[in-house]
Amino acid sequence: MFTDTLSAASVRHPKPPNTTFAYGTAGFRTIGSLLDSTVFRVGVLASLRSAKVGGKTIGVMITASHNPPEDNGVKVVDPLGEMLPQQWEPYATQLANSDNLEDDVRDIVSRENIDVAQAGLVVVGMDTRETGPQLLRAAIDGIEVFGRAKSFGELTTPQLHYLVRSHNDPGFGESSEDGYNKKIVGAVEEILRLWNIQEPLEITVDAANGVGAPKLRNLSSNSIIITIVNSNTQDKSALNVECGADYVKTNQKLPSNLQPRDHQLYSSFDGDADRVVFYYADGPRFQLLDGDRIATLLASFLNKLLQQAKVEAKMGIIQTAYANGNSTRYIQETLQIPVDFTPTGVKHLHHKAQEYDIGLYFEANGHGTVLFSDDFIDSLKSAHSSLPEGKRALKTLILLTELINQTVGDSISDLFAVLLALRIQDKTCVEWGRDYTELPNKLFKVLVKDRFAFKTTDAERRLVEPAGVQAQIDALVAAYAQGRSFVRASGTENAVRVYSEAASAADCAELGARVCQLLEPY
Structure with a gap:
């Protein structure tokens, strides 16, 4: 019976006294030194989830995103790269706070009618935090109570989502970090060739001293030249400190270690590279180009491609109450694209975006993506155009569905989508910033x-x-x-x-x- 294995493993990961944990949209997140038992129990839950879905691969990501260096966190990723279903969140909370783990595991197994022998592979990744390696071992211990664990070490959160999806859907891409890189770079280079763009895409990125720095270096090519600042992943105390997307957005100022040239585009990632913001300097003036502006830029670009390809699509932009009022007016009145509002939280935005052929959502903090429905992608692949402009637009749309990470907000793929949208439309960052004036x-x-x-x-x-x-x-x-x-x-x-x-x-x-x-x- 599994109780002996579970009991023996849980002894190595005792629950800290006087602490209560709650699983939410970001999973569990708190001081990293308090999370050993919780991450172990999330590993157990992930293997139960794999068994529940017939042995499909599940993911566990150890990260606290934009939080301070001493924090850490953990979340579960479902087979197609989605977040853990909301109805399973109480199980995560139940296990994390359990004083009788065997009974609570037995309770979940009974409630969900789980055959634990069905548990399959759980892939695990972590960001660059000091507590990451210890928590990674705890996750693996938990997973191996029922299933099999495969560690990919340091990854961006979107890369972990990609790996989960590609393990379950081989047509999505090669199930390795190298497969992720090939998919991104291949799509970018093919789009540049289509538009006969000879000059490489070039930008300086503030990587928040996080995992995005080494992962960006792996993407350099003749077509992609990235200068990285705040790339020190060895100093664990530097993560997200006076740098990164959250710092730039919250403080409306440049990150440390960046000496900008006027009217040149820059970008910042957060610690696990699932948020991205852009900005430029105009003398002493700092101009932020946040998630609202990313959404409007990409929507405008996609609209032009649809017109050139003569393809009809139901497109909508999903916002939260925090979206700037003038961004909403610009979308509705200038772009003439519908806007829907949802409560704050990616799970709400993502669900609503799925109702469209093309659904765009970007929180103001820079976390977001573009979703393309399967039916729409099929229609693109079967569409034909007799005009060179139409053929190019169709091919570009198909490549964008490959480039943009539709499982989760992805700093890297969003970065390239923005750079391509600007380059193809011959639009400067200053012109982008003038699309509308934000209300204070x-x-x-x-x-x-x-x-x-x-x-x-x-x-x-x-x-x-x-x-x-x-x-x-x-x-x-x-x-x-x-x-x-x-x-x-x-x-x-x-x-x-x-x-x-x-x-x-x-x-x-x-x-x-x-x-x-x-x-x-x-």
């Missing part, structure tokens, strides 16, 4: 007695409870030109976030402060 916006945090008292509707843009507060917010917003504000509970601490937006920075700050005052009684 600001995010506030208010500590409250009970964050669960704040309930929202309309994709988190309106408060339902506490009763009457939304009407007060509406009255305040009405006093400001292009005013907008919403309140939503934090997912991690006893606080609420207040977002404000208005035509001027002064109005934006004042509106946000006044909404914060409304919350003082709570």
Whole structure:
């Protein structure tokens, strides 16, 4: 019986006292030194998940993304590179907090009617954090209670998603890191050839002192020249510190170690290379090109290709309440593309994007991708054009479905998609930045007695409870030109976030402060 094996392995990974863990969109995430038992138990869960889906390959990624260096985390990846289904998240939480692991594993096996003998391969990767190797060993111990483990060592999160998908779907690509590289570089070089572009794609990337640095180096070719700053993965204390996508986005400033030339495009990844933002300097002015702008650039580019190929497609952009109001207006009024809103969180955005032939979602923080439906890809492959321009556009669309990582936001593939969109359209980063003018916006945090008292509707843009507060917010917003504000509970601490937006920075700050005052009684 598995209980003996499980019991013997779990002794090596004791649960820390007085700690409670909760699995969410990002999996488990906390101080890395506290996670040994949790990662072991996630390994057990991953092998159970493999058994549940008939022995298909599952993934475990050990990362804390943009978090500080001392943090770490772990999440499970499903067979086609998707996140763990929401209905399985409580099982992860149950195991992580269990004081009787054998009984709780037996409970899940019974509830899900799992034949544990069906457990197959679980592939594992980690980012460059100091606690990564220890947690990798814990994951493997857990996986091997029921299944087989295969470690790929240091990977970007999107590479791990790619490996899971390619193990289960050989047509997706070669199931190795080299296969990922070939797929990316091959698509980029073929698109450049199609458009007779002789000059290489060239950019300087801030890699956040994370795993994106060595992985980017592996992609250099005659057609791709990347200069990397903040590439020190040996100094574990430097990860995401004064650099990286989250730092640049949050502080609206250049990362350390970057001396920019005016009007030249730069990019920043986060620690596990699933977020990307762009920016340029204009004298003393810093211009951020965030997830909203990535979405509008790629949507505009795809629209032009569809027109040239004379192919019809239902395309939509999915945003959250944090998207800048002027980006929404630009999409609807200038690009004339539908916009849908979902609650914050990639799982909500991804699900909604799947309703379109081409669904684009990019959170403002730079995490996102483009989804192409299987039916749409089939229609591209069977379409014909008698004109050279149409043939080229069709082929480019097909190659973009290969280049863009549709399983998860991928800094590397998104980087190349943006560079190609700019180069093919002969568009400068300054012109990109002038597509629309962002409304001034600001995010506030208010500590409250009970964050669960704040309930929202309309994709988190309106408060339902506490009763009457939304009407007060509406009255305040009405006093400001292009005013907008919403309140939503934090997912991690006893606080609420207040977002404000208005035509001027002064109005934006004042509106946000006044909404914060409304919350003082709570």
